[in-house]
Amino acid sequence: MKVIKFGGTSVGSAARIKGLLDIIDPNARKIVVLSAVAGTTNALVEIAAAYTNGDKAKAEQDIEALRAHYNTLIAELFSTEEGRYNGNELINYHFDLIASFSNQLFTPIEEKIILAQGELISTSLFHFYLTEIGVRSKLLPALDFMKIDEDNEPKIDFIRENINELLLQSSDHNFFITQGYICRNSFGEIDNLRRGGSDYTASLIGAAIGAEEIQIWTDIDGMHNNDPRIVKDTKPIASLSFDEAAELAYFGAKILHPQSVFPAQRYNVPVRILNTMAPQASGTLISREGAAKGIVRSVAAKDGIVAIRIQSSRMLLAYGFLRRVFEVFERYKTPIDMITTSEVAISLTIDDTRYLADIEKELKDFGTVAIDLNQTIVCVVGDFGPNTHGYASRVLDAVKHIPVRMISYGGSNYNISLLLQTEHKVEALRSLHNRLF
Ligand code: ADP
Ligand code: ASP
Ligand code: MG
Numbered sequence: 001m002k003v004i005k006f007g008g009t010s011v012g013s014a015a016r017i018k019g020l021l022d023i024i025d026p027n028a029r030k031i032v033v034l035s036a037v038a039g040t041t042n043a044l045v046e047i048a049a050a051y052t053n054g055d056k057a058k059a060e061q062d063i064e065a066l067r068a069h070y071n072t073l074i075a076e077l078f079s080t081e082e083g084r085y086n087g088n089e090l091i092n093y094h095f096d097l098i099a100s101f102s103n104q105l106f107t108p109i110e111e112k113i114i115l116a117q118g119e120l121i122s123t124s125l126f127h128f129y130l131t132e133i134g135v136r137s138k139l140l141p142a143l144d145f146m147k148i149d150e151d152n153e154p155k156i157d158f159i160r161e162n163i164n165e166l167l168l169q170s171s172d173h174n175f176f177i178t179q180g181y182i183c184r185n186s187f188g189e190i191d192n193l194r195r196g197g198s199d200y201t202a203s204l205i206g207a208a209i210g211a212e213e214i215q216i217w218t219d220i221d222g223m224h225n226n227d228p229r230i231v232k233d234t235k236p237i238a239s240l241s242f243d244e245a246a247e248l249a250y251f252g253a254k255i256l257h258p259q260s261v262f263p264a265q266r267y268n269v270p271v272r273i274l275n276t277m278a279p280q281a282s283g284t285l286i287s288r289e290g291a292a293k294g295i296v297r298s299v300a301a302k303d304g305i306v307a308i309r310i311q312s313s314r315m316l317l318a319y320g321f322l323r324r325v326f327e328v329f330e331r332y333k334t335p336i337d338m339i340t341t342s343e344v345a346i347s348l349t350i351d352d353t354r355y356l357a358d359i360e361k362e363l364k365d366f367g368t369v370a371i372d373l374n375q376t377i378v379c380v381v382g383d384f385g386p387n388t389h390g391y392a393s394r395v396l397d398a399v400k401h402i403p404v405r406m407i408s409y410g411g412s413n414y415n416i417s418l419l420l421q422t423e424h425k426v427e428a429l430r431s432l433h434n435r436l437f
Helices: 014-023 040-052 056-077 081-103 108-132 156-169 198-209 242-250 261-266 321-331 356-363 391-398 422-436
Strands: 002-006 030-034 138-140 175-179 182-184 190-192 213-218 239-241 271-275 284-287 296-311 339-341 345-350 368-382 404-409 415-421
Touching: 002 198, 014 056, 014 108, 030 108, 030 198, 040 056, 040 081, 040 108, 056 081, 056 108, 081 108, 108 138, 108 175, 108 182, 108 190, 138 156, 156 198, 175 198, 198 213, 198 261, 239 242, 242 261, 242 284, 242 296, 242 368, 296 356, 296 422, 321 345, 321 356, 339 404, 345 404, 356 368, 368 391, 368 422, 391 404, 391 415, 391 422, 415 422
Parallel strands: 002 030, 002 213, 030 175, 138 175, 213 271, 239 284
Antiparallel strands: 182 190, 271 284, 296 345, 296 368, 339 345, 368 415, 404 415
16 A cells, blocks of 8 residues: 655645546555645644734634635535535634634644644545545544654554554545644644644654555655755755655755654655656655665755853763763753764754753753854765765865854764854855755
8 A cells, every 4th residue: 555645735726636636546545645735834823823922803814815715726626516515614614613713712732723724624625526526535534543642752553553443444445535744642632743744644654554655745856966945956866765865854855854754764665755746757766775875965954953062171071971961951852963072062953942041051060051043954965984985075175165063974874964054054055066966
């Protein structure tokens, strides 16, 4: 069975939703994972922000604008009276729910309910459309099987057990549809897998059912060798290893959710990134065997990074010291991305700044603490194993005119990371592109 995920632009209009049937093999058994219609989640974020700020008028205005957008979509998507009726009922149900929060205390719980509406709408619309044209499909409610624990980590055993049970109950179906992005948390509340999370859903489902392949259909022909929003003349990469793809996703390649490679990797399910606008293009295949020897594969960048330096005149790197520093981050459940050390100082980076003030306070017990905001990690992925040479100098030469705050090399065989001020990111990506490809 394949898991086939379509992103927001791939379901961005009535024509695109209808076009999905040109891509999906009608005979094969598959689970189709859908994102919200393009722009919807951003609009829902705005609506929730208006409620949080107590600006009911803005919330109402945004809700009506989004509702109008869907009314047009429904008029274009359905051609029968019954189809339009079902579509309108659906839209009214979801938008009335969103509007009902105007009379309630608005907390992060209500916010997450609002954010979930986009995927609930897109999947039902697709299901109704298929019904209208006589294609049999079954909706699998993601809220019945997609679950995260108290640390926001997916509960893979729960997911496996429950989705397999649902599939078993519908063994006479071969066309399943489910929502990307949304899930339940450890309290049973509606939650989500963070922005871009539909990729993660697809990967988790693929891992849970032992899928033959996970397909990520998007608006570009695969993982490119640099960020196409910033750099001209980027090129798609035909194949990547799980490790390479995981580094790129984690360090900012927006095409894949940061965590989305790990489940597929762990259960060895190949991931293919494909272009809905050019379905014939071969895209990128991510698999165990996908690495390429002796070349640089791609460059990615992750913004919103904070660098922390702890400097001490004492024997800073005496044994036990790093553990005590890391324990501070562990206590605040804050992951560290990059680390560099010297005899008297250690620098590291985080991107979750929720507990920054507390962390800083505790680190001051060890020495002087300096914090730099607005940093970006630029990550170069390639074959940088122990027997290779020359890559570090090529990378550093490309950024020789840019101030670099940290350099990380040798942590893995396929990553060179640099930390620089975000204002220099664009120049760094372009210069690296010119020198490396
Ligand atoms: P979807 O809505 O289908 O999930 P996304 O917008 O999340 O699509 O991801 C696709 C976009 O990712 C592309 O349009 C492109 O602008 C951006 N992107 C950033 N880095 C890369 C990269 N290295 N390769 C390809 N696309 C990238
Ligand atoms: N709709 C969600 C978002 O916009 C999830 C996704 O598209 O992957 O972030
Ligand atoms: Mg995405």
